[in-house]
Amino acid sequence: MxxxxxxxxxxxxxxxxxxxxxxxxxxxxxxxxxxxxxxxxxxxxxxxxxxxxxxxxxxxxxxxxxxxxxxxxxxxxxxxxxxxxxxxxxxxxxxxLLKSKPGNIANFIHMWNSLLTETWPENLEYALRNGSIRIHLHDWMSLKPGRWAIFNESMAAMAAGPAEEIATRVGLSPDARRFLDIGGNHGQYSAAFCRKNPQLVATIFDVPDALEYAIATNNPQFDIRAGDIRKDDPGSGYDAVLVSNLIHYFGPEECQAIIKRAAGALAPGGMIVISDQVGSSNNRPLVDAFLHMMSLHYFIMTGSNAYAPGAIVSWLEAAGCKVVRKIKLRSAPGQMLIIGERTG
Ligand SMILES: C[S@@+](CC[C@H](N)C(=O)[O-])C[C@H]1O[C@@H](n2cnc3c(N)ncnc32)[C@H](O)[C@@H]1O
Missing domain, CATH: 1.10.10.10 (Winged helix-like DNA-binding domain superfamily/Winged helix DNA-binding domain)
Known part of the structure; x- marks a missing residue:
C-alpha cells in the first residue's frame, strides 16, 4: 500500500x-x-x-x-x-497505472475494481458457510454484458510481460510445428511462441466467451477452437501444450483429469508446460499475501485453489510425464512453470 x-x-x-x-x-x-x-x-x-x-x-x-x-x-x-x-x-x-506504459497494470486494477471485488461481498459468506460456490465465475460474468470483455482484456494485458519470458525460457524446439494452448483466452502466450517460430501453428482452445480477443487479433498462426476441456477433444499429436492459469479453476480430481487429457494430446516426447500461481510459502510477505488472497478468491468463485508444486508434479507423473524443469517467473512473482515431457 x-x-x-x-x-x-x-x-x-x-x-x-x-x-x-x-x-x-x-x-x-x-x-x-x-x-x-x-x-x-x-x-x-x-x-x-x-x-x-x-x-x-x-x-x-x-x-x-x-x-x-x-x-x-x-x-x-x-x-x-x-x-x-x-x-x-x-x-x-x-x-x-498509465495505459501507455509497457508493463502497466491499469487493466488488471480495472478488472479487480469493477468485477472481482464485487464478487466477494456477494459470495464470500455463502462459500464459507456452505463449503461450495454460490455461482461459478463464468456464470457470474455471463449475467451482465461487458463482464467477459473486462476479464479477457485484463488477462491479455497481464500476459504481456510473462509471455515473452515464458516463450524464451521454455525454448521450444525449432522443429516444433503444432502447439496447443488450453484455456488460451487472448492467445498472447501462443503469439509469443509463434513469434519465435514462424512455422508454428498454435491452437487456442477455450470456452466461447473467452475467445473474442484472440479472434480479433487475426493472427494467421492461430487455429482457434471453442470447447470445454473437461469434455471436448482438443486434438492430438501436438509438439507442446501450454496450460497457463487454468488448473486453479478446478478441484484436484478435475486437475488430474485435465492434465491427463493435455498430456494425451501430445505426440510421444512432446512437452507440457503448466504455468500457475503456486500456493507454497516463499517467505515473501507480499507475494504470500497475494497467493492467499487468490486462494480464497478461488474458493469463493471457482471452488478450487492455488496448488502447491508437489501436487502439480504428481498429476503430471500420473499422466505419464517426466518432470524436467521448474522455473520461477521473474516477470510474475508467485508464478511458476512446471515442465514435463511425455514419456513413451
Ligand atoms: C485465468 S484465465 C487464463 C488465461 C490465459 N491462459 C493466461 O494465462 O493468461 C483461465 C482461462 O481458462 C479458461 N477455462 C476455464 N475453464 C475452462 C474449460 N472448462 N475449458 C476450456 N477453458 C477453460 C477460461 O475461460 C480462461 O480463459
Missing amino acids: PIIPNLVERWALRHNKAPGIMLDLLGANAFHSAALAIDLGVFEHIGAGEKNPAELARLTGCDPEGMRRLLEFLAAAGYVQKKGANYANTSLTNHW
Missing part, C-alpha cells in the same frame, strides 16, 4: 497502540479511488502535464469540489503529489 506511516505511527502500529486494520480501511478506499481515477483518465491527463482540480474536473466531466477531494485523498495515498495549485503523478502512478 502506498501510504507509508511515519516513525511514530509505525511504532504505534508495531506495539499495537493503534488499530492496524485502519491501514486496510484506508487501502480499500484508496484502491477504489485510484481505480476510478484510472477509469476517468485522471492519471493520463496529469501525465500529459500537471493540472489543477478545476481543469481535471472539466476534462473528466466531474464536479470540481469532488475532484479536489479525490485528488487530496489520492495525494495522501501516494498516487499524486501536490505542486502549488497543480497535481503531478507520483513515480508509482507513472510507472504502473
Whole structure:
C-alpha cells in the first residue's frame, strides 16, 4: 500500500497502540479511488502535464469540489503529489497505472475494481458457510454484458510481460510445428511462441466467451477452437501444450483429469508446460499475501485453489510425464512453470 506511516505511527502500529486494520480501511478506499481515477483518465491527463482540480474536473466531466477531494485523498495515498495549485503523478502512478506504459497494470486494477471485488461481498459468506460456490465465475460474468470483455482484456494485458519470458525460457524446439494452448483466452502466450517460430501453428482452445480477443487479433498462426476441456477433444499429436492459469479453476480430481487429457494430446516426447500461481510459502510477505488472497478468491468463485508444486508434479507423473524443469517467473512473482515431457 502506498501510504507509508511515519516513525511514530509505525511504532504505534508495531506495539499495537493503534488499530492496524485502519491501514486496510484506508487501502480499500484508496484502491477504489485510484481505480476510478484510472477509469476517468485522471492519471493520463496529469501525465500529459500537471493540472489543477478545476481543469481535471472539466476534462473528466466531474464536479470540481469532488475532484479536489479525490485528488487530496489520492495525494495522501501516494498516487499524486501536490505542486502549488497543480497535481503531478507520483513515480508509482507513472510507472504502473498509465495505459501507455509497457508493463502497466491499469487493466488488471480495472478488472479487480469493477468485477472481482464485487464478487466477494456477494459470495464470500455463502462459500464459507456452505463449503461450495454460490455461482461459478463464468456464470457470474455471463449475467451482465461487458463482464467477459473486462476479464479477457485484463488477462491479455497481464500476459504481456510473462509471455515473452515464458516463450524464451521454455525454448521450444525449432522443429516444433503444432502447439496447443488450453484455456488460451487472448492467445498472447501462443503469439509469443509463434513469434519465435514462424512455422508454428498454435491452437487456442477455450470456452466461447473467452475467445473474442484472440479472434480479433487475426493472427494467421492461430487455429482457434471453442470447447470445454473437461469434455471436448482438443486434438492430438501436438509438439507442446501450454496450460497457463487454468488448473486453479478446478478441484484436484478435475486437475488430474485435465492434465491427463493435455498430456494425451501430445505426440510421444512432446512437452507440457503448466504455468500457475503456486500456493507454497516463499517467505515473501507480499507475494504470500497475494497467493492467499487468490486462494480464497478461488474458493469463493471457482471452488478450487492455488496448488502447491508437489501436487502439480504428481498429476503430471500420473499422466505419464517426466518432470524436467521448474522455473520461477521473474516477470510474475508467485508464478511458476512446471515442465514435463511425455514419456513413451
Ligand atoms: C485465468 S484465465 C487464463 C488465461 C490465459 N491462459 C493466461 O494465462 O493468461 C483461465 C482461462 O481458462 C479458461 N477455462 C476455464 N475453464 C475452462 C474449460 N472448462 N475449458 C476450456 N477453458 C477453460 C477460461 O475461460 C480462461 O480463459
